[in-house]
Amino acid sequence: MLTRKGEDYLEAILNVTEDKGYARIKDIAVALDVKSPSVVEMVKKLDKMSFVVYRKYDGITLTEKGREIALIIKDRHDTLKAFLEIIKVPEKIAEKDACTMEHELDETTTKQIKNLVNFVKSAPEYPQWLKYFEQFCTTGKHPCEEKTHRLK
Ligand code: FE2
Numbered sequence: 111m112l113t114r115k116g117e118d119y120l121e122a123i124l125n126v127t128e129d130k131g132y133a134r135i136k137d138i139a140v141a142l143d144v145k146s147p148s149v150v151e152m153v154k155k156l157d158k159m160s161f162v163v164y165r166k167y168d169g170i171t172l173t174e175k176g177r178e179i180a181l182i183i184k185d186r187h188d189t190l191k192a193f194l195e196i197i198k199v200p201e202k203i204a205e206k207d208a209c210t211m212e213h214e215l216d217e218t219t220t221k222q223i224k225n226l227v228n229f230v231k232s233a234p235e236y237p238q239w240l241k242y243f244e245q246f247c248t249t250g251k252h253p254c255e256e257k258t259h260r261l262k
Contacts, residue, residue, distance in 0.1 A: 112159070114213045117183050118142065119152050120161060121212075123170055124180035134169040186212040186220050192227045196240070198247060 112120075122141040126133040135153065139146045157164040161176035172180055187208045194204035230237060242253045 112161070112179065115152065116156060116159075116161070117179065117213055118209070119149075119156060120172065120176050120180040121183045121187065123162060123172055124177065124184055127172065132169050133171075138170065183212055186215055189220055189224045189227060192231075193223050196227065196230050198244065 119138065119142070122138050123133045126137045126141055130137065135146050135149045138149045138153070142149070153162060153164045153170055156162045156176065160173055161179065163171045163173060190211050191204045191208035194207060195201060199207070230240065245251075245253045
């Protein structure tokens with residue numbers, strides 16, 4: 111069974127490979143902020159489970175099965191990060207929390223969050239409800255509520 115940690119490794123291997131064209135133990139250690147011996151240990155496990163191929167001097171390559179999972183995790187990561195930024199979570203925290211939330215998410219949930227993200231991003235102008243939401247975050251009051259009160 112692939113653990114959350116294993117998923118994080120596959121995601122990191124994908125990101126580093128896309129960035130540099132290859133992934134070595136040291137790159138993954140830097141990306142995940144862990145020591146090289148821990149990377150070697152995990153990568154050997156992932157190799158045994160056929161998620162990666164690890165050759166001491168050639169580095170780490172994702173297998174088709176490993177790449178498939180890495181892409182799903184990365185997609186969840188990007189979707190969750192974009193969603194958190196829409197609801198005004200600062201970028202650094204959004205990045206960190208996307209990594210915590212990206213595991214064990216139902217496909218339907220990811221799809222709906224993605225729909226919301228795309229819905230907001232494709233809006234012809236900055237959505238009114240988001241402006242209201244921002245005001246709500248600072249004042250704790252729904253801007254429309256005041257209008258209703260005034261009408262009474
Ligand atoms: Fe992540």
